[in-house]
Amino acid sequence: MSDHTVTSREFRLASRPAGEPGPENFELATVDVPEPGEGQVLVRNTWMSVDPYMRGRMNDTKSYIAPFELGAPLTGAAIGEVVASRAEAVPVGATVSHFLGWREYALLDAASATVVDTGVARPQDYLGALGSTGLTAYLAVTMIAPVRKGDVVFVSGAAGAVGSVAGQIARILGAAKVIGSAGGPEKGRKVVETFGFDAAIDYRAGSVADQLAVLAPDGIDVYVDNVGGDHLEAAIGALNDFGKAALIGAISVYNATEPVPGPTNLYHVVTKRLTLSGMIVSDHLDRFPEYIAKAAGWLADGSLRTEETVVEGFERAPEAFFGVLSGANTGKMLVRLDS
Numbered sequence: 001m002s003d004h005t006v007t008s009r010e011f012r013l014a015s016r017p018a019g020e021p022g023p024e025n026f027e028l029a030t031v032d033v034p035e036p037g038e039g040q041v042l043v044r045n046t047w048m049s050v051d052p053y054m055r056g057r058m059n060d061t062k063s064y065i066a067p068f069e070l071g072a073p074l075t076g077a078a079i080g081e082v083v084a085s086r087a088e089a090v091p092v093g094a095t096v097s098h099f100l101g102w103r104e105y106a107l108l109d110a111a112s113a114t115v116v117d118t119g120v121a122r123p124q125d126y127l128g129a130l131g132s133t134g135l136t137a138y139l140a141v142t143m144i145a146p147v148r149k150g151d152v153v154f155v156s157g158a159a160g161a162v163g164s165v166a167g168q169i170a171r172i173l174g175a176a177k178v179i180g181s182a183g184g185p186e187k188g189r190k191v192v193e194t195f196g197f198d199a200a201i202d203y204r205a206g207s208v209a210d211q212l213a214v215l216a217p218d219g220i221d222v223y224v225d226n227v228g229g230d231h232l233e234a235a236i237g238a239l240n241d242f243g244k245a246a247l248i249g250a251i252s253v254y255n256a257t258e259p260v261p262g263p264t265n266l267y268h269v270v271t272k273r274l275t276l277s278g279m280i281v282s283d284h285l286d287r288f289p290e291y292i293a294k295a296a297g298w299l300a301d302g303s304l305r306t307e308e309t310v311v312e313g314f315e316r317a318p319e320a321f322f323g324v325l326s327g328a329n330t331g332k333m334l335v336r337l338d339s
Contacts, residue, residue, distance in 0.1 A: 005032040006042070006083075010073040010103035011317055017058055020255045021325070025058065026318045029073075033105045036086045041096070041110050043080035048101035048314075048335045049127045050321040051076065051161075055254040064280045074102035077131060079116070079123045090115060097126045104314055104337060120296045128161055128332035129299060129306045130292050136248055136281040137166035137224075138291045141173060144279045145222045145244035149174030152216050154235055155197075156180075157226030159187040161332035162248065164195045166224045168304050171196060175222075179215050181208060181231060183327050190330055194305060209234035219243075228252045233263035239274050247278045254325065307331030 007030060014027040036042050054076060057068045068074050078101030082094045087110030090096060096113040100106035116126045128134060140162075141147045153170040157163040158180025167178045180191040181201040188200035201211040212220070212234050221243050223235035228250030235245060253260045269276060298304035309329035311320035314337045324333040 005034050006105050007031075008033045008103055008105035009314060012073050013058060013068040013070055016060060016070070019257045021055065021058060021322065023318055027071075028315065033107050036084050036107060038086050039110055040085075040107060041082050041087055041090050041113055042084040043078075043096060043098060043100075043106045043108065043113065044083050044338075045078045045080040045101065045104055045106060046336070046338045047079040047124045047127055048317065048337060049077040049131070050317065050324050050333050050335060051133070052249060052251045052254060052324060054321065055325060065282070073100075075099055076101035077127055078102075078106065079126055080106065082113070085110070095123050097131070102317060121299055124308065124332075124334055124336075125299065125306070127334060128308060129165055129304060130295055132281050133161040133332060134165050134295055135284070135288060135291050136279070137162045138169055138295070139279060139281065139284055139287065140166050140224050140246035140248050141170045141222065143284075144246035144248075144277045145224065145275070147173040147175050147222050150176045151221040152177045152179070152219065153222045153224070154179045154181075154212060154216065154220045154238065155224040155226075156231040156235075157249065157251065158182050158191045158195070158197060158200065159330050160226060160327075161329075163224065163226050164191070164306070164331055165304065167191075167197050168195055168298075170222070170224075172298065172303055177216070179212065179220070181227070187330060190307070194307060196305070203231070207234075209237055212238050222246075225249065226251060229260070233265055236263055236265050236268050236274065236276075239268070239272060241272045243272065243274050245274065245276045247276055248281075251325070251327075309333050311335050313337075 012027045017025045090110040094115045098113045147170045153175045155163045155167045159182040178197045180197040191197045191200040199215045219240040220238045223245040225247045226249040229252035308331045317335045320335050
């Protein structure tokens with residue numbers, strides 16, 4: 001690029017929400033982005049991810065990842081094209097993944113950008129099935145709560161980006177039965193017909209525990225938790241002795257303004273000798289090469305099927321974020337910037 005600067009829009013955190021976030025918590029600003037310095041690249045973002053964990057970053061509380069700063073641009077996973085580079089390893093024209101989403105152009109150190117192979121998969125797949133959500137699902141059922149051949153597996157949030165992949169990988173690993181929960185009959189059909197689960201629970205239609213008891217009368221062996229709340233309580237009740245649960249999300253409580261009571265049946269963890277393990281994917285990013293090598297093959301041969309919900313236009317990014325918190329998406333929620 002010959003120009004010294006490029007004009008870019010970015011979303012900033014205008015205020016911290018109490019409960020459910022709204023448009024008033026976001027500010028759209030226009031800034032000038034300078035050309036890259038030595039070892040830097042300038043990326044024109046084409047896709048960005050909005051994810052439930054971002055809701056926690058809107059609060060000024062200590063957690064596994066720093067909160068968003070008031071008045072500063074938000075961050076998150078994005079895919080884009082390098083339009084200017086002063087780093088030999090990341091040339092102009094390369095497609096890269098990085099963490100400076102929520103803006104149209106990103107200036108960053110080349111070491112913070114990962115060149116992705118668009119001959120293996122679509123660029124947006126590196127935000128979904130081949131991104132952190134896919135890696136989360138893979139680690140949940142291979143490392144945190146390993147699925148063994150013949151296991152009965154229950155996945156909450158099964159129509160979402162992580163849950164839909166976790167259930168399919170459980171099947172690849174030899175699970176005898178995979179059950180997923182989702183909100184509404186249409187999502188339930190997707191869980192079974194598109195993602196290949198054996199059965200779906202509609203949590204809006206009645207008690208999760210009662211529905212799970214019907215679908216898994218002999219109990220479950222592995223639970224992948226994306227929801228928390230009544231789903232976690234139902235799973236603890238249904239887990240067989242020495243069962244395992246991977247706790248990777250709790251979207252049911254993200255907008256809570258008061259402390260949320262835990263499951264009432266935690267003593268079953270003792271009597272049934274259960275293992276409940278939490279996981280944060282950023283602790284295991286070194287597993288990406290292993291995972292992508294497997295998952296790219298699964299995508300290619302059709303044993304891993306994905307869907308995404310795409311919101312067109314950068315200015316609609318907050319709308320996409322609200323949607324992922326309310327369960328409006330099937331599969332990965334994405335924002336396409338270059339529509």
